[in-house]
Structures are given as structure tokens and as C-alpha cells.
Amino acid sequence: MRDIPYRIAMQEALAEEMARDEKVFVVGEDVQAGTFGVTSTLVQRFGPARVIDTPLSETAVAGTALGAAMAGYRPVADFMFADFIYIAGNEVLVNAAKWRFAHGGKVSLPLVFLAAMGGGARNGPEHSMSPESLIMHTPGLKLAVPSTPYDAKGLLKSAIRDNNPVVFFYHKRLLGLRGDVPEEEYTVPFGVADVKREGTDVTVVATALQVQHALRVADEVKDRVSVEVIDPRTLEPLDIDSIVRSVEKTGRLVVADEDTERCGVGAEIITQVIERAFDSLDAPPKRVCAANLPIPGGFIEASVLPQPASILAAIEAVTGRTLKA
Amino acid sequence: MPLSNEQLKTLYANMVRARRFDEKIVQGIADGKTVSFFHSGLGEEAVGVGGCAFLRPDDFVWYHHRGHGIGHIIAKGGSPREFVAEHFGKATGACNGVAGFHFVDPEHGMLGFSGTIGSAFPVTLGWGVAAKMNNRGQAVVCFFGDGASNRGTLHEAMNMASVMKLPIAWVCENNLYAQFMPLRDAFASEDIANLAIPYGMPSQTVDGQDVVAVHEAVQWAVERARAGEGPSLVECKTYRFRAHSEGAPDVAHFELRPPEEVEEWKRRDPILLFRERLLGEEVATASELDGIDAEAAAEADEAERFAMESPPPDASILSELLYAR
Incomplete structure (x- = not known):
């Protein structure tokens, strides 16, 4: 067992899943550098075609994930702050949440929307939200909210392998939290407290x-x-x-x-x-x-x-x- | 490459089929068979049919709100029978009767649709990212209306598509009205094609009542996409013959659309224009075209019968539809 930070546990999950499945890619604003360090180092390993820095447009980030997922990819889209999901509300809450259902189950949306939740950093009203109930309220979206490095890694791997839209909130104040994470492969299943x-x-x-x-x-x-x-x-x-x-x-x-x-x-x-x-x-x-x-x-x-x-x-x-x- | 006589006759047949099926759904409203609303595309058949004719099966198409995409769907190889059954709320519908008016057919590159105008742009951006990653010359054709051009999603997606040189043909089906709003009061420029300029795209503006002109322009954009030259914009000037939706007033703002404007456009019925051309250029005889007309009518009658004989979906399917396994 090793003791590693939550942020690095997430980075490991992304890297392992990208190595395991070439359909997995990361997209977002400044994901190559990684605003919170979660997606950092991936571009050095997987290249800019699979770690895509977009223009400043949450709508384009969400749309890229949505469209690519429908077309057979497994995108992981990072919104940076959870507050910014509201900007792409149509893509996340209306389209991604409903489209498998609305199309009679004939399309699947295997994608992950990552976002940093939580206050404690004194970032003010538009960079501190934890909109868990918004996501929980919307049929068609799964929601992961890990509290430890072990869960962050295992849940993120499950999220990427899930054939449905998953919103994955990582907490800003937990990114540096260290905890036990095994060297060997594992996942944490959804729906198990x-x-x-x-x-x-x-x-x-x-x-x-x-x-x-x-x-x-x-x-x-x-x-x-x-x-x-x-x-x-x-x-x-x-x-x-x-x-x-x-x-x-x-x-x-x-x-x-x-x-x-x-x-x-x-x-x-x-x-x-x-x-x-x-x-x-x-x-x-x-x-x-x-x-x-x-x-x-x-x-x-x-x-x-x-x-x-x-x-x-x-x-x-x-x-x-x-x-x- | 000029179209062969067979291809020209296919364009004609698909326009006539689109019209007969559109009329079935319109009549279905009056008869109580169409369960949801309907936004007839009568008068705009040349755009969907010309734009989608002779694409590859694996090219992606975002069809259009008008006629709920019937012309696009038929030309792309989708099943109009499933289109009718969906509108009649039946289990045999394209979306198993769950959506009411969406159509989906992944085998023919139609991955879904949205009820929110402007959703087209971000999601087709994602299809473009997937097509580029697939690297096998696929193109994305995204149809949108003049109303959708008022959305900010257009800017966000067109900008990123140009930056990434994605294989997308943006095709505006400009029928001069967004519900009751005349374009002149909602759009700050003369031509929607002008929107190509800020994104560094080439564009073409064509007569949307001329199916061959539409086909050639969209084909030009699709060839550029396949060649890795990035997105292009095609504006098709067209007109809807009926009101925004069945039962809605046929108005510009709150006053009736000018009768002389409606009459002028009805003289430019795309099917009549093309029929005259085929006869004048001796591509087909009148009896051949009459035969095509009769086949289309019989096909639409058969689809209506099929839909009426189909059962509605069982509510037990709903829980299975929310999530993929």
C-alpha cells in the first residue's frame, strides 16, 4: 500500500484507463496543464490528440464529450469548477441525461463530466458550489462524490468504464489529502456505500x-x-x-x-x-x-x-x- | 462530377417521398393519429434531400427541425416507416415510441436529435472530433435553421471546429422565420453565410428550392471535410409553406405572413421546379415521374397502415431505457 494524494490518485485512474482503452480521451479548458493538477502529465504520455485543450467554451467541452460518446468514444470532459456546469446546462442536464432514454435506448453516452466542487478556498459565489442535488435530481446522470484518494481512483475508473453519463465531483479541499491506494489494479463499484x-x-x-x-x-x-x-x-x-x-x-x-x-x-x-x-x-x-x-x-x-x-x-x-x- | 440521370431521378423520388410522408403527419394531427406536435417542412424538401443525397452511410447527419427531418432521413437511408410510427407513438417507431418525434438510426449515421434549438452545434462538434479521430474520411453534415443561428452555441462550436479543422459541413436551412419571428428582426446581417467570415471558413449561398444546387454546394463542403480542409458553411435560402407548427397561427410577429410572399414562394415549389427541369432536359418522361409519384404515395399509405396496426410501447420498458448496462 502507498500513501498518495487524492489528485495523484485521480491522475493515475485517468492514465490507466487511457492506456487500457484507446477510446478514452480527456477534453477541457487547459487540461494539458491541468488547472487543479488532476489531468496534468497526461499530455506528455498520450499526446495532444487525446488530451484536448479547447477554447474557453464549456458548451464546446460538453458538446465534444456528448458527440464523441455517441460516436463510440469514452470522453472525460473537465469543467474545472462545478459552477461552470450551469453554463453547459443544456448539454449536461437536457441532452446527455436524456438522450439514451429519448432515443429508445439506441444510442449510449459513455462519458464522464469532471468538475471541482466545494468551498473553503474563499473563491466566492461562482467558484464554490457543490451542485450535487442538481445532478441527483436529473434522471439519467450518475453522480460520484469521492472523499478519499482510494475512492477517487476506484470510482473514476468505474466512471470511465460505465456506459452512461457520469458526473464526477472532486472536492477542491481534498485534492492534497493523502491516503492508502494499492499499487495493484482495482475499481470501486457505483451504488455501494x-x-x-x-x-x-x-x-x-x-x-x-x-x-x-x-x-x-x-x-x-x-x-x-x-x-x-x-x-x-x-x-x-x-x-x-x-x-x-x-x-x-x-x-x-x-x-x-x-x-x-x-x-x-x-x-x-x-x-x-x-x-x-x-x-x-x-x-x-x-x-x-x-x-x-x-x-x-x-x-x-x-x-x-x-x-x-x-x-x-x-x-x-x-x-x-x-x-x- | 455531374449527376447521372438515375441520381437525378433519385433526388426527385426522395423529394416526393418526403412530401408524402410530411403530409401524412400533418393529416395525422387532424385525424388524431399524430400524438405530438408537428413542424411541417413542406416547401423545404430540396434542402434535406439535396444535402443528404449520396453521402456515405457512415457520414453523420444532424437533420433539421422542419418536417422533423423527413427529407434528410429519407435521403440518408433511414426508414420513413419508423418515422411515421414514432409520430403515431407506436412501439415500432424509430425511438420505440418514447420520443414522439425524434428519429435515430446509428447504422445510417443519424445518432439522435434534440428538442432544444441550438443543441445541434455542440453535439455535432463532438461528432466532428470523433470523425477526425476515426481518420477514415467521414464527414458530419449539420443542418440548422435561421432561428438556431441566433444561439451562442453556434459561435462556440463553429469557432472550435475551425480551430481544430474538423470535418463538418454546416448547412443553414434559412426559411426566413423562427416560429413567428422574421429573420430581418432577429439577425443582424443580410446573409447567414456571413457567419463563415469570423471563423475563417469558406461559404456558399444557394437557392434552397433547387435540389441540384443544394446537393452541389453541400457536396463541395463534404469533399473539403473529407480532404481534411476543415469546416465550411452553406446557406440555403428556402421557405416553409405551412405555419410554424400545425395549429399555430401563420404569422410574422402577430400579423399574417404577407400573402404575396407566400404565393411567390409557392410558385417556387422545389418539386414542381425539378419536375419541369427533368422533363425539359428529357431526363425522365412524364409517365416515369407519375410512376414515382404513385410509388411514393403507396409507400406513405403503407407506412401509415403499419403504424396504425402497431401497438403502443409498454410502460415496462421505461426503467430499462434510462441506463445502459
Whole structure:
């Protein structure tokens, strides 16, 4: 086992899949240099015909992926910031999501839309979004939100091999996170949640950076409350069965996610748990999300985005215990 | 190379077939057989038929909104029977009755369609990237209307296609109206072909009622594409004989389209013009052309019967359509 950063784990996934299948290529603005380092070094190995720098046009990036996928390729298109997906909303949410379905299953769209999600870098309202619920809401798109280097590599390899459009959000604040990644080949399947920490008193379902926050909080309070941290890893497909099983054990649920609270990931997961396991709940579930505001830049960013303290407060609320040191 | 007499007769036959099938869908609205809306292409047959005639089966075609592409589809080798069945909402339709009006036939280079105007450009850009990577002389022919030329996607895709020298023939089917909006009030230049200039493309403007002129211009663009010379733009000046969609008012803004304008264009019916030419140049006899007319009518009747006898799709297929395995 090696200890490598999340960013390098993603780079390895791309390089391995490009070497494995000549139909795989990368396209986006400045993917040759790699704005976040995720696609860096690929052009030296695979050349500019398979690592395509486009003009500044998210629509052209998305269209290239969409069209090439229909024509038999397996493109990986990088949007840079997740916020920029909105610019190509028609191509991602309307076309890519619907076209296999709308054409009676006669075309396939094996493509990956990569984008950096998340705040914490004080980049302001148009470079800090985590639009997971937008993607989750749209039938026809799969969604991966890895929280560790191991998952980032394994999920990206699965995403590239999937015969459907996959949105893959890598979190900006996780790119430097180091973690164990095996030398040997592996993939992480979609729709299989991972119990990142076992516990018995409360279930915290978390995505991306919030998984790391939840693990830190769980460790801090471990002498007073036993927290189970579940990472769904993919939000579509969603492994609701594993979440329900955990809630049946703990009786308490917190969902921590960085997207806006209203109509968000937490709302969806909590609703599904209530529908499936209402009688198992010993307390009302809690959401930990971004406030229903645009994400501000500068020092006040933290007042809108969920923090470890927000997760702690939610655990206190659902357990009725005072946990602050 | 001048077209042979057989090829000229094929152009005639395909225009007549396109018209009979278009009329079937129009009549189907009145009869309650056509389940969705319909945007008749009567009067514009020369563009789709001339533009798609004698392409290679593996050339990609993005057909056009007018007539829902019936002329393009027929000329490219698609099944008009599946076209009718799709419009009648039947399981035997091109998209298994799921789309209502889209057509798909990957074997004949028709990978799909969109209901959002301007989607044509980014996706065909992607087909162009795929065609270039395939490196076997494939061309992409993208038909779009004067209305679509108002979209920013045109700029983004045309710019990147020119930068990458992609094998794309952009073909504007300019019928002077986008729904109720006259081109003169929506487009800042006299000719859509002028859009070639900023992207460093050559262009041709042709009489869209002359099927041979359309064919020759599109063929010129396709030959350039095959030779690796990059994209070109062809503007075909044409006119729709019917309203924007069946049941919609036939207006420019809110007033009726000028009757003298409509009459003037109807005198330039592409089928009548071409019939006179074939007879005048003694390419075919009147009885030969009458025979073609009768065959087309019988083919459309047969397709209508086939569609009416076909079952609607079963809703059980829907969950299977969302994702490919």
C-alpha cells in the first residue's frame, strides 16, 4: 500500500484507463496543464490528440464529450469548477441525461463530466458550489462524490468504464489529502456505500469533504458518543439500503453535505429514510448543509458553509447530549 | 462530377417521398393519429434531400427541425416507416415510441436529435472530433435553421471546429422565420453565410428550392471535410409553406405572413421546379415521374397502415431505457 494524494490518485485512474482503452480521451479548458493538477502529465504520455485543450467554451467541452460518446468514444470532459456546469446546462442536464432514454435506448453516452466542487478556498459565489442535488435530481446522470484518494481512483475508473453519463465531483479541499491506494489494479463499484467508521449511537451520512469533517468529529467525541460515518460514495445510484440498515441500528440520523440545504441531498436522503424506516427513528433527523444563500467570498465564507462544529451540533441535537469540550 | 440521370431521378423520388410522408403527419394531427406536435417542412424538401443525397452511410447527419427531418432521413437511408410510427407513438417507431418525434438510426449515421434549438452545434462538434479521430474520411453534415443561428452555441462550436479543422459541413436551412419571428428582426446581417467570415471558413449561398444546387454546394463542403480542409458553411435560402407548427397561427410577429410572399414562394415549389427541369432536359418522361409519384404515395399509405396496426410501447420498458448496462 502507498500513501498518495487524492489528485495523484485521480491522475493515475485517468492514465490507466487511457492506456487500457484507446477510446478514452480527456477534453477541457487547459487540461494539458491541468488547472487543479488532476489531468496534468497526461499530455506528455498520450499526446495532444487525446488530451484536448479547447477554447474557453464549456458548451464546446460538453458538446465534444456528448458527440464523441455517441460516436463510440469514452470522453472525460473537465469543467474545472462545478459552477461552470450551469453554463453547459443544456448539454449536461437536457441532452446527455436524456438522450439514451429519448432515443429508445439506441444510442449510449459513455462519458464522464469532471468538475471541482466545494468551498473553503474563499473563491466566492461562482467558484464554490457543490451542485450535487442538481445532478441527483436529473434522471439519467450518475453522480460520484469521492472523499478519499482510494475512492477517487476506484470510482473514476468505474466512471470511465460505465456506459452512461457520469458526473464526477472532486472536492477542491481534498485534492492534497493523502491516503492508502494499492499499487495493484482495482475499481470501486457505483451504488455501494462505505462505512468509514462504525458506531452505535448515531448515523452520520456524509459526502466528499464532509466525510472528513464527520470522521474528525466522531473521533473527538468518541468517549461520549459512538458515531457511525457512512459515505454513499455515489449519490446516483444511492445505496439507501446501507443507510437504512445503519439507522435501524442507531436510531438517529444526521446527513452532512455541502450543497445548499433547500431541496438538497440531505432532504432527499432523510425523506427516503423516513419512508423506509420511520419507526426506527428515535429523534428527528438533522441536515448539515450550506445555508440557503449564495456562498460568499472572503472571510465570511465559513458562516455559510457547513463546518465540523455544525456536524457536532447536529449530533448533539439528535442524541440530546452535550458534547462540546 | 455531374449527376447521372438515375441520381437525378433519385433526388426527385426522395423529394416526393418526403412530401408524402410530411403530409401524412400533418393529416395525422387532424385525424388524431399524430400524438405530438408537428413542424411541417413542406416547401423545404430540396434542402434535406439535396444535402443528404449520396453521402456515405457512415457520414453523420444532424437533420433539421422542419418536417422533423423527413427529407434528410429519407435521403440518408433511414426508414420513413419508423418515422411515421414514432409520430403515431407506436412501439415500432424509430425511438420505440418514447420520443414522439425524434428519429435515430446509428447504422445510417443519424445518432439522435434534440428538442432544444441550438443543441445541434455542440453535439455535432463532438461528432466532428470523433470523425477526425476515426481518420477514415467521414464527414458530419449539420443542418440548422435561421432561428438556431441566433444561439451562442453556434459561435462556440463553429469557432472550435475551425480551430481544430474538423470535418463538418454546416448547412443553414434559412426559411426566413423562427416560429413567428422574421429573420430581418432577429439577425443582424443580410446573409447567414456571413457567419463563415469570423471563423475563417469558406461559404456558399444557394437557392434552397433547387435540389441540384443544394446537393452541389453541400457536396463541395463534404469533399473539403473529407480532404481534411476543415469546416465550411452553406446557406440555403428556402421557405416553409405551412405555419410554424400545425395549429399555430401563420404569422410574422402577430400579423399574417404577407400573402404575396407566400404565393411567390409557392410558385417556387422545389418539386414542381425539378419536375419541369427533368422533363425539359428529357431526363425522365412524364409517365416515369407519375410512376414515382404513385410509388411514393403507396409507400406513405403503407407506412401509415403499419403504424396504425402497431401497438403502443409498454410502460415496462421505461426503467430499462434510462441506463445502459
